[in-house]
Amino acid sequence: MKFVTSVVLSLFSLYALASTEYAPRFDFRLYKKEAVNTGPTILIIGGIQGDEPGSFNAAALLATEYTISRGNLWVVPNLNFESIIKRSRGVYGDLNRKFSRLDRNDPEYELIQKIKAIIQDKQIDMVLNLHDGSGFYRKKYIDKLHSPQRWGQSIIIDQEKIKTRHYGGLMALAKQIRETVNTAINDEGAHYHIRNTHTREGNVEMEKTLTYFSIQNQKPAFGLEVSKEYPTHERVYYHLLLVESFMRKLGIKFKRSFALQKAAVRDRIDNHVNLSINDGKIYLDVAHARRRLTYVPLKKSAPVNLDSGSPLMAIINDHKGYRVRYGNRHVTYLQPQYFDYDSSLKKVSIEVDGQTKIIALGSIVKIRNNLLVDPLPGYRANIIGFKKPGLKNEVGVLIRRSDISSRFSVDRSARLFRLEFYKDNKYCGMLLLSFNNKKSAQLSRLSANIGASVP
Numbered sequence: 087m088k089f090v091t092s093v094v095l096s097l098f099s100l101y102a103l104a105s106t107e108y109a110p111r112f113d114f115r116l117y118k119k120e121a122v123n124t125g126p127t128i129l130i131i132g133g134i135q136g137d138e139p140g141s142f143n144a145a146a147l148l149a150t151e152y153t154i155s156r157g158n159l160w161v162v163p164n165l166n167f168e169s170i171i172k173r174s175r176g177v178y179g180d181l182n183r184k185f186s187r188l189d190r191n192d193p194e195y196e197l198i199q200k201i202k203a204i205i206q207d208k209q210i211d212m213v214l215n216l217h218d219g220s221g222f223y224r225k226k227y228i229d230k231l232h233s234p235q236r237w238g239q240s241i242i243i244d245q246e247k248i249k250t251r252h253y254g255g256l257m258a259l260a261k262q263i264r265e266t267v268n269t270a271i272n273d274e275g276a277h278y279h280i281r282n283t284h285t286r287e288g289n290v291e292m293e294k295t296l297t298y299f300s301i302q303n304q305k306p307a308f309g310l311e312v313s314k315e316y317p318t319h320e321r322v323y324y325h326l327l328l329v330e331s332f333m334r335k336l337g338i339k340f341k342r343s344f345a346l347q348k349a350a351v352r353d354r355i356d357n358h359v360n361l362s363i364n365d366g367k368i369y370l371d372v373a374h375a376r377r378r379l380t381y382v383p384l385k386k387s388a389p390v391n392l393d394s395g396s397p398l399m400a401i402i403n404d405h406k407g408y409r410v411r412y413g414n415r416h417v418t419y420l421q422p423q424y425f426d427y428d429s430s431l432k433k434v435s436i437e438v439d440g441q442t443k444i445i446a447l448g449s450i451v452k453i454r455n456n457l458l459v460d461p462l463p464g465y466r467a468n469i470i471g472f473k474k475p476g477l478k479n480e481v482g483v484l485i486r487r488s489d490i491s492s493r494f495s496v497d498r499s500a501r502l503f504r505l506e507f508y509k510d511n512k513y514c515g516m517l518l519l520s521f522n523n524k525k526s527a528q529l530s531r532l533s534a535n536i537g538a539s540v541p
């Protein structure tokens with residue numbers, strides 16, 4: 087195995103403050119995924135418009151689920167993060183029309199300067215800007231859905247070629263990529279077409295875009311459009327097919343943590359949404375969470391720190407609790423109960439189905455039948471939803487799923503429960519108990535570690 091460095095740069099800190107005086111900041115992130123084996127660098131931009139989930143979900147997977155063993159991949163998965171979280175195309179107007187002239191007072195002025203600097207970085211050899219477009223682009227009008235006015239399933243260039251040392255033949259390269267990708271797509275309706283917007287010949291709208299800014303700075307750039315006619319996971323699938331073929335073309339070597347199949351992509355997006363707060367003190371799988379979680383032990387008079395797992399997740403202070411957003415989706419609402427925190431307990435010993443396991447707080451425990459927390463002097467264990475008259479501490483008690491009331495589960499199908507630990511009246515941390523069912527076992531097999539063997 088070759089070494090891979092993966093650096094996450096958050097341009098500002100990514101947390102929501104407990105106080106209502108401050109609005110949460112929604113700054114984009116830059117992931118630099120760099121291999122020791124040197125090679126070209128592609129910059130991927132996702133989420134330039136907030137209502138294009140194919141784009142930002144694909145970029146988020148590239149940022150978090152890919153490892154690079156030759157060359158480099160820089161990924162900005164959530165460029166227009168505030169609009170993504172607020173499910174708007176652009177809270178302050180269309181971000182992809184702000185790359186030529188922009189008023190200094192524009193609320194996105196700073197953001198634009200930052201992304202421009204990244205594009206201009208001398209390490210960048212190519213820029214791919216991911217979009218979800220309407221219908222299907224066709225050079226000649228076929229019907230309302232397939233026409234020159236549509237954008238879906240197309241590779242977009244601003245002009246035939248640009249003067250640059252590498253990859254300046256935009257049209258030639260787009261054609262090669264199109265051939266490769268289309269042979270991998272059985273459904274002919276989903277095949278890619280190339281759209282040349284001839285921007286410098288007076289295309290006023292396209293002059294304001296990120297790709298045109300890129301090529302004016304001698305950076306080969308392509309707009310990649312999937313069709314909004316497809317559900318999100320299929321859009322992501324098509325985006326990844328396209329991005330991967332660009333990576334192969336440039337000799338960037340990679341692996342991903344899932345198979346490039348529609349079902350596996352869907353599983354990745356829908357079933358792996360973890361929420362970690364305050365250094366793992368709260369750790370929840372919220373992929374199928376209830377709309378509201380109550381008595382969540384948050385820290386007294388302190389900001390709620392979202393740990394930087396997914397670039398698409400945000401916590402927003404709202405009345406007396408917190409809304410949890412994941413891309414365009416509402417995940418859950420946290421109704422807090424405030425505690426002082428205690429950090430003396432890092433791990434606990436638990437009998438899981440009769441087997442002793444030492445488990446770090448802030449992780450998931452998979453259980454088939456039962457569990458029992460081993461003796462833990464000085465601490466109190468509390469499974470939310472478990473009640474036995476007269477029992478205040480659940481250490482040393484054999485507990486089965488049927489002993490816990492379903493309505494206290496984290497998830498809607500009542501498999502996930504919170505096991506919390508306290509010292510005196512201070513909160514120490516939690517484990518997430520996951521009671522097994524067949525469906526979850528099937529799905530986790532889809533996410534087996536599968537390398538990049540597809541063309």
Ligand SMILES: [Zn+2]
Nearest residue numbers: 135138217218
């Ligand atoms: Zn777009």
